[in-house]
Amino acid sequence: MGYLGRLCLKGLAAILPLGLTLYLLYWIGARAEALLAPLLQKILPEGVYLTGMGVVAGLLAVLAVGALMTTYLANWFLSQGEQLIERIPLVKTIFIALKDTFTLFGGDSKRKLNQVVLVQLGQQELRVLGFLTRDQLDPLVGQENQDTVAVYVPLAYQIGGFTLLVPRSHVQPIPLSPENALRFAVTAGMSGAPDTD
Numbered sequence: 001m002g003y004l005g006r007l008c009l010k011g012l013a014a015i016l017p018l019g020l021t022l023y024l025l026y027w028i029g030a031r032a033e034a035l036l037a038p039l040l041q042k043i044l045p046e047g048v049y050l051t052g053m054g055v056v057a058g059l060l061a062v063l064a065v066g067a068l069m070t071t072y073l074a075n076w077f078l079s080q081g082e083q084l085i086e087r088i089p090l091v092k093t094i095f096i097a098l099k100d101t102f103t104l105f106g107g108d109s110k111r112k113l114n115q116v117v118l119v120q121l122g123q124q125e126l127r128v129l130g131f132l133t134r135d136q137l138d139p140l141v142g143q144e145n146q147d148t149v150a151v152y153v154p155l156a157y158q159i160g161g162f163t164l165l166v167p168r169s170h171v172q173p174i175p176l177s178p179e180n181a182l183r184f185a186v187t188a189g190m191s192g193a194p195d196t197d
Helices: 003-043 053-068 072-085 089-106 178-186
Strands: 115-120 127-134 148-154 161-167 171-173
Touching (some): 003 053
Antiparallel strands (some): 115 171
16 A cells, blocks of 8 residues: 555544544434424424524433433333333344343443453463453353353454353453443554553
């Protein structure tokens, strides 16, 4: 690859992450505005509505739903709705995958990727960076040995990963924030040196 080609790649590497992030934020804002603006224009008195109020209303709606989900009644209604959705064959698969992903990366603190670990592979000196997801497995996967844990290992440069069922003795917790560990793992260790907590 020539000098101009390398310059072009450097330029793309600098522009694309920022550009795509800004475009995604713009797209989300434009969708919120398009959905909520007509409703706000009907509700508000003539001439009060300003462009951008749809985005603000969308953010407030998300915050209100988050606050509402701290109540027992809202959680009960949500669980009833989820049970209905989980009876529809194709929709069930998509819904459960999305729900588990959001829960794993930012939802319930009991089910988040909180504990970063290094997993020893066999008798070798090889280590894999992962996240402890289950501390006990015996009833879940028929493991008789209660000293087996589940570790999620994300794959570099793609969405996905795999789950290792390993002896607890092969797992070493490390003082690394989940965000830095995930960034380090999915960029194959190229995105800055992870900081310890």
